[in-house]
Amino acid sequence: MIRTVATTPYDDQKPGTSGLRKKVPVFSQENYAENFIQSIFDALDGFKGKTLVLGGDGRYYNREVIQKVLCIAAANGFGKVMVGQGGILSTPAASHLIRKHKAFGGIILSASHNPGGPKEDFGIKYNAENGGPAPEKITDAIFSKSKAIKEYRIADAPAVDIDTVSTTTLEGMTVEVVDPVKDYAEMMEGLFDFKALRKLFESGFRMRFDAMHAVTGPYAKEIFENRLGAAEGTCRNYHPLPDFGGHHPDPNLVHAKHLYDDVMSAAGPEFGAASDGDGDRNMIVGKGMFVTPSDSLAIIAANATLAPGYARGIAGIARSMPTSAASDRVAEKLGVGIYETPTGWKFFGNLLDAGKVTLCGEESFGTGSNHVREKDGVWAVLFWLNIIAARGEGVKEIVEKHWAAYGRNYYSRHDYEEVESARANALIDELRGKLGSLPGTTVRGLTVEKADDFSYHDPVDHSVSEHQGVRVLFKGGSRVVFRLSGTGTSGATLRVYMERYEPDPKKHDIETQQALADLIAAADDIAGIRRHTGRDRPSVIT
Structure with a gap:
């Protein structure tokens, strides 16, 4: 039996670069996952009778949401769902299945490299028919639907056995459990x-x-x-x-x-x-x-x-x-x-x-x-x-x-994790405010040649993506980049990137942080990292 369930919207379901990521207790709220799944389908057209690929990384709450997606997909008219055995499907394997079987799209349940557990991270991401993450026009549409959702459709049915490679039906929809590796x-x-x-x-x-x-x-x-x-x-x-x-x-x-x-x-x-x-x-x-x-x-x-x-x-x-x-x-x-x-x-x-x-x-x-x-x-x-x-x-x-x-590009990334969002945003806002005055100035012996807020002009669809990271480029080819990451679920992660090109093989054996020491110091001078974050060192250096 298919039911229509009345619901009220949540205002925090805006997908990031890798879908919607929240803590498990957030996703466990009444109708939270159901709302977002229905919003995905409400933002799409032409999937009636088509195939959906489904799987995840096996993290906590994966199996429960697999069942929710199956029941909501059946109620919304998908013809078939291919689900990885045990709910397991790596992100690249899901992309391959979508492409190989010419599926309409796929839902991947993961928060990527973030921790998993009852109080840790979970995520839901929609991939389009090319096997890749949904473009912004789709994620924007999903968010728009999530803010106005009043009901979702779901099949009332026993849990599907996803641990055995098999083919079954759910309210007329075929469910094919596949070997995720083959x-x-x-x-x-x-x-x-x-x-x-x-x-x-x-x-x-x-x-x-x-x-x-x-x-x-x-x-x-x-x-x-x-x-x-x-x-x-x-x-x-x-x-x-x-x-x-x-x-x-x-x-x-x-x-x-x-x-x-x-x-x-x-x-x-x-x-x-x-x-x-x-x-x-x-x-x-x-x-x-x-x-x-x-x-x-x-x-x-x-x-x-x-x-x-x-x-x-x-x-x-x-x-x-x-x-x-x-x-x-x-x-x-x-x-x-x-x-x-x-x-x-x-x-x-x-x-x-x-x-x-x-x-x-x-x-x-x-x-x-x-x-x-x-x-x-x-x-x-x-x-x-x-x-x-x-x-x-x-x-x-x-x-x-x-x-x-x-030549060698000496390169390092410094991550300041779980910075209070207001502090992280203040740092970036202050940086953007001084971009015009930085060129020509000297910091730690380095002369700023150019400073900008990176914008991307897509050569294929001609779309424009602005505010993608603040770049400070120095004479000689060195640079520092500042950006806030959208992959976490708590506060903000400030990422700072330092790079220096060295063509001389005789200078290729310097320890990386030593080779970048002046750039690391210049980054703090320019952005006021310690002042804004209250941190005297990064959480992670790579």
């Missing part, structure tokens, strides 16, 4: 040289992959150990848990330090990698070398033709504005386009769909390509393994040779 693993086999990778592991090459008790565990176990023959135990923390084992599923030098320490130890493996809550981020570590996400994008681009799926070369590269310019130099040498976009993977979608770019990357540990419309953690790890196998070199050697050929 299609994705087959796609990876088509992109990379699995025969060469099997030989790499047969030769004794050792790797450690930390799934952080998040969604990529089943994918890593199947691909690295079962299909490529990596030793049993290569994959750690591979069982997805609702609270990620009490850990923070963010693959960086703070939350995955144990992996870094393992690889750097004398007895550790040659290669280490990790992914995040929903499987779209990655961290790459080699013996004696941590690879920054910016360098990772540049090195993948420079070596792209070593992978069978990219043997014909790449059309172009896109990077988010805060990401270092390392990939720009590769694009210049290859003679392909380079595009600088705002932060948020949705901005890459138009460029990928138009065939302008093949590879994309963000400094926040996200890399991907035109194989899906999301960043992809396991894909990035496989690309690195493919490069290692083809070149017969370790990570450190590959990175240092790249710097020698292209």
